[in-house]
Amino acid sequence: MVKIENSKRTILNLAEALLQDKGFNGFSYAHISSELGVKNAAIHYHYPTKESLGCAVVKRYRDRFQLWVNNSRVKDLSPQEKLDWFFSIYTDMRADKGKVCLVGSMEAEFNSIPQDLQVEITALHKELLAWLQTILAEGRDAGVFKFNGEPANKAVLIHSSLQGGLQMARALGTKRFHDVVEQIKLDLLV
Amino acid sequence: MVKIENSKRTILNLAEALLQDKGFNGFSYAHISSELGVKNAAIHYHYPTKESLGCAVVKRYRDRFQLWVNNSRVKDLSPQEKLDWFFSIYTDMRADKGKVCLVGSMEAEFNSIPQDLQVEITALHKELLAWLQTILAEGRDAGVFKFNGEPANKAVLIHSSLQGGLQMARALGTKRFHDVVEQIKLDLLV
DNA sequence: TTGACAACTTACTAACTAGTAAGTAAAATC
């Protein structure tokens, strides 16, 4: 019998990578089990259904994001630094590795994923937008960001362009994603 | 024997709707055949492989876009009108119907779709961007658009935000997509 | 040392997947 080290965490890591790489309908328990050198029932032991596995991935991501956001080292940053930190997540951990964000991956196939997962993704998306909106308002008040209209609307624009930009990077290359980020900044910074 | 009217076209229409609704890995030949009241072999007769069916959908979309673009009624429009026409495609035919664009749908699961389809999607994306870039340059020269940086970069930003915005609409509602479009305009129009 | 429990394997199922080969019926072509 092969034992997986930190089974639950290792499985979540792999599932997250697969979700960002192939999408929910593009990966199977066999992908995970073969990668770990165990039988697929071993995965079902930890996560009975694919829906539960998907939800666990998103839930962990949500928790991680809240930890980052409430981290004092992040909290003390200026609005620009916070935004750069946010962008760097997308650039370093997604675009440069050919991945897309969980939200984009699963909203693209929203109508063919389980309902609990839809709920989880919706919650994550709302949390990301809420934070981004706050930072934008903060930055505009501080006179370092400049934009017309509501922070909420600027937030959906920026997040949508990051989400779409990561997907574009797959077909057209990472450079194009960096162009998106640069253009966001050009349109925002004073 | 049940005969499908305009078989090829009807199948393409259904496949296109399914692609925009469920993604490439989220639909099967059975979805199409049962909807049309025929056997799945009937679909294979017209499109031997799923890859060929996917490619045919994207190819038709590319042709259709080129026709629109070269249509004299579109060609004679002002840059703003052209852009509004472009946005209206996304709003009327996608967001308001819960669909996403083909490009976004398939780039999200890019690493789990056939290679020929990847090529086709890449070509479509380039064509969309090329046109958008031209319109942006045209509008800036005419003094009706205002933005910093290169038209190419503003084009990738706008297209990415439309692509991501459609996906967001699934989880957060259509209104949010309209917000994205309004914000694009706020950031662009003089 | 025993027993309980966690973490697996073995062995399986039922449903679905894309895809194929051979047959049929109607329509178009000669």
Add this chain to the structure above:
DNA sequence: GATTTTACTTACTAGTTAGTAAGTTGTCAA
């Protein structure tokens, strides 16, 4: 009127899917 072609159906395959039930093994606590 005969023949070919088009558009299907029938019947099938081999592979994959998520998921389950029952058995095994190693670890840890009493």
